[in-house]
Amino acid sequence: MSSTDVKSRLESFNCYYFDKDVTQKFISFLMKKGDVIAPHKTGELSYKYEIVSDATEVVLNYSRTILPLKKAFMPPRETLINFNIKNNQYTKPQISTEPKIFFGIHSYEMQSIKRLDYSFITGLPESNYLTRRENCKFIGVAYKPDEWHFAGSVGIDINETDGFCLYFYPAKNGYIVFEITDEGKNLLDEFGEGSEVTDEYLKLNEDKFQAKIKFHHNRIPEIFTHVYNSKVWEDVAQKCVGCGTCNLLCSTCYCYDVHDEIELDVENGQRDRFWDGCMLNKFAEVAGGENFRDNLGSRNRHRLYRKFKYITNQSDKLHCVGCGRCSRYCPANISLVEIVNDLIDDYTKQQQKEIL
Amino acid sequence: MENLIFEKKDLYNPIISTITNVEQLTDTEKRFEIALPENQILNHKPGQFVQVSIFGFGEAPISISSSPTKSPLFDLTVRNAGRLTDKMHRLTVGSQLGVRGPFGNGFEVNNFKGKDILFVCGGIGLAPTKSLIDYVLANRNDFGRVVILYGTKSPSEILFSDEIEKWKKDKSVELEISIDRPDENWKGKVGVITTLIPPLKLDVANTIATIVGPPVMYKFVLMALKGKRVPDENIYLSLERRMKCGVGKCGHCQINDTYVCQDGPVFHYPRVKELKEAV
Incomplete structure (x- = not known):
C-alpha cells in the first residue's frame, strides 16, 4: 500500500487540524447531540466501546476493542418480548432511537456494521437490529495495524472512509479531520473550531499490515x-x-x-x-x-x-x-x-x- | 443503510392462538387442533411449519399436519420429547399458545398434479406428510396413484389410526405399513420402511416421491428409490433442523449456504445432493 493510495483516498476531502484540546472539546460538543460511544481503556492492552461520560477518557490510538461494535446493534443479551404467563399477554420492549454517535471507529469495524446490515435486512428485515441502527453517526479514526490485523487482505484499507461522516487522521499533537459527508461537514460547521491544515501537518502515510493472506x-x-x-x-x-x-x-x-x-x-x-x-x-x-x-x-x-x-x-x-x-x-x-x-x-x- | 428501502418487521411476536381440540394419538404423541384469533387463516402450504411457543417454556418449530383445506383450523402433531412439548401435552381445549409463521417453502403441489405420488414416511415423519396427503386426497382427481408407505418401530407408535382406517378403505389409496419391532398382535408386514420399496410396481417417470422421517432414514430410502430407478428430480424430502427464529437469521438450521427455515424444510433432491451435511 503506497502513500499515494492514502492521498487519493483522503485528499479530495476538505480537512481541518484539531489539536488534542480541540479534539476533546469536539467530543464534548458531540455529547450534547446524543450518546457518544467511543473506545476506552479497560486494562493494559484491552479496550472497550463505552458511552463517553468524560471526553478525556476516550482513547483514539488503540489496537482493537475486545468486543466488536455489533454489541451496540445486537446486544449479547436482548429481550424480544416481555410476557405474562397467567393472561398469555406480551409486549415488545421499546427500542430507543435516540441519536448515537460512534466516535473513534476503525474502518474494518465500520465495514463489519455494513455486513451486519446486509444480514439483518436480507430476507425479512428485522426491526430490533434496524431500529437500533437508526439515528447513528460514525466518526472514523486511522489505526496502526498490529500483528493480528489483516483488513487489507480482505479488501478494507486502513483509510477506507465508507460509512463515516468524519475521519480523524493522526498528525503532530492532534488530528487532521476530514469531512467525508455533508453530515460531517454540518457537524464541523456547527462546532466552528479547528484550524487550517498546513503542510507541516498534512503527512499521510499508510501503515503496512504484518498479517497477510497470500491471494488477492x-x-x-x-x-x-x-x-x-x-x-x-x-x-x-x-x-x-x-x-x-x-x-x-x-x-x-x-x-x-x-x-x-x-x-x-x-x-x-x-x-x-x-x-x-x-x-x-x-x-x-x-x-x-x-x-x-x-x-x-x-x-x-x-x-x-x-x-x-x-x-x-x-x-x-x-x-x-x-x-x-x-x-x-x-x-x-x-x-x-x-x-x-x-x-x-x-x-x-x-x-x-x-x-x- | 440510509439509501436502502425496506420495511422493518417485528419478527418475534407470536400470535396468541387457542387449542380447539386435543387427541391422544399414541403414548407419546398428541394432535392439537389450533384456531388463530378472529378466524384468521394461517394460509399455509403442505409441508410448512410454525414456531410454537408457551410463555416460560420456550419456542420450537413444529410442522403443520393438516391440509390447507382444513382452514381456518389447523393441526399440530407433537411428540412429548422436551420441556416445551411436555408442557404442550398438559394443555387442554381452550388453552392458549403462541404461533409464528407459517415458515419455510412447503411442497410445490402444482408440480405434482397429474403425477402418481409415493409418500415415504418414517415414524413422526407421517405428521408433516399428512398435510400433503390430506391435500392430495381433498383434490383426488388432480393426482394419479396415491401410494403411502409408513414405517414405525412398534405398533403402539402408529399415528393417525382413524385416518389410516379410512385410507385402508379408500380404494384410491394404496397403503403399506411395516413395523420394525412387532408385538404378538401385529399381523402386518415386519421390517424397516425400505423393505416396502423393492416390491412396488411404479411408473417411475411419472411418480413423485416424498421422504420424511428421522435423519437416519434418508440415505437408505434414497438408495432403495435409486434401486427402483426413480429419477432424482422426482424426489422431494423434508429435513429437520433445530430452529430458533424461523426467519433465516439465527443460523441453527443452516446447511452450507442454505437456511432450512427459508429454503426448506422441503427440498428437491437434486438440491440436497449439492449440499453436504444434509442427510
Whole structure:
C-alpha cells in the first residue's frame, strides 16, 4: 500500500487540524447531540466501546476493542418480548432511537456494521437490529495495524472512509479531520473550531499490515470452492478447543439462541436472545440427538465458509473484515490468516497435480 | 443503510392462538387442533411449519399436519420429547399458545398434479406428510396413484389410526405399513420402511416421491428409490433442523449456504445432493 493510495483516498476531502484540546472539546460538543460511544481503556492492552461520560477518557490510538461494535446493534443479551404467563399477554420492549454517535471507529469495524446490515435486512428485515441502527453517526479514526490485523487482505484499507461522516487522521499533537459527508461537514460547521491544515501537518502515510493472506481478496471465494475436503480442517481441529470465543468476538457473527426466563413471581417473564456460536458442540444438534456438525473440523469449516463463501455468494462481499479478534483472543493460538494461507497452499498443490 | 428501502418487521411476536381440540394419538404423541384469533387463516402450504411457543417454556418449530383445506383450523402433531412439548401435552381445549409463521417453502403441489405420488414416511415423519396427503386426497382427481408407505418401530407408535382406517378403505389409496419391532398382535408386514420399496410396481417417470422421517432414514430410502430407478428430480424430502427464529437469521438450521427455515424444510433432491451435511 503506497502513500499515494492514502492521498487519493483522503485528499479530495476538505480537512481541518484539531489539536488534542480541540479534539476533546469536539467530543464534548458531540455529547450534547446524543450518546457518544467511543473506545476506552479497560486494562493494559484491552479496550472497550463505552458511552463517553468524560471526553478525556476516550482513547483514539488503540489496537482493537475486545468486543466488536455489533454489541451496540445486537446486544449479547436482548429481550424480544416481555410476557405474562397467567393472561398469555406480551409486549415488545421499546427500542430507543435516540441519536448515537460512534466516535473513534476503525474502518474494518465500520465495514463489519455494513455486513451486519446486509444480514439483518436480507430476507425479512428485522426491526430490533434496524431500529437500533437508526439515528447513528460514525466518526472514523486511522489505526496502526498490529500483528493480528489483516483488513487489507480482505479488501478494507486502513483509510477506507465508507460509512463515516468524519475521519480523524493522526498528525503532530492532534488530528487532521476530514469531512467525508455533508453530515460531517454540518457537524464541523456547527462546532466552528479547528484550524487550517498546513503542510507541516498534512503527512499521510499508510501503515503496512504484518498479517497477510497470500491471494488477492477477489480470489478468496474461489479458493473456498475447492477446499471443502481439505486436510487443513483436520489440522485445525487438532488445535481447536471449541470454546466459541472466535464466534463471540467476531464482528460479523450474529447467530443466536433464544430462551424464556421466568421471574420469581412465576407470573412474568421474558423471551431473551443470546449470542450463540456455530463452534459450540450443540449448535447443529437436532431433536433426537443427531448432530450434523459433530466434530471441530466441520465446525471450523462452517465458520470460515460463512465468512468467505456462503454469505459472500449472495452479498458479493467477504464477511470477514480482518479485525483479527478471532486470532488475537484464541486460547489455542489459531490464526485465521494461517488457516486461509494453508488452504491456499493446499489448493495450489491440487492445481499443480491436475496440471501434471 | 440510509439509501436502502425496506420495511422493518417485528419478527418475534407470536400470535396468541387457542387449542380447539386435543387427541391422544399414541403414548407419546398428541394432535392439537389450533384456531388463530378472529378466524384468521394461517394460509399455509403442505409441508410448512410454525414456531410454537408457551410463555416460560420456550419456542420450537413444529410442522403443520393438516391440509390447507382444513382452514381456518389447523393441526399440530407433537411428540412429548422436551420441556416445551411436555408442557404442550398438559394443555387442554381452550388453552392458549403462541404461533409464528407459517415458515419455510412447503411442497410445490402444482408440480405434482397429474403425477402418481409415493409418500415415504418414517415414524413422526407421517405428521408433516399428512398435510400433503390430506391435500392430495381433498383434490383426488388432480393426482394419479396415491401410494403411502409408513414405517414405525412398534405398533403402539402408529399415528393417525382413524385416518389410516379410512385410507385402508379408500380404494384410491394404496397403503403399506411395516413395523420394525412387532408385538404378538401385529399381523402386518415386519421390517424397516425400505423393505416396502423393492416390491412396488411404479411408473417411475411419472411418480413423485416424498421422504420424511428421522435423519437416519434418508440415505437408505434414497438408495432403495435409486434401486427402483426413480429419477432424482422426482424426489422431494423434508429435513429437520433445530430452529430458533424461523426467519433465516439465527443460523441453527443452516446447511452450507442454505437456511432450512427459508429454503426448506422441503427440498428437491437434486438440491440436497449439492449440499453436504444434509442427510
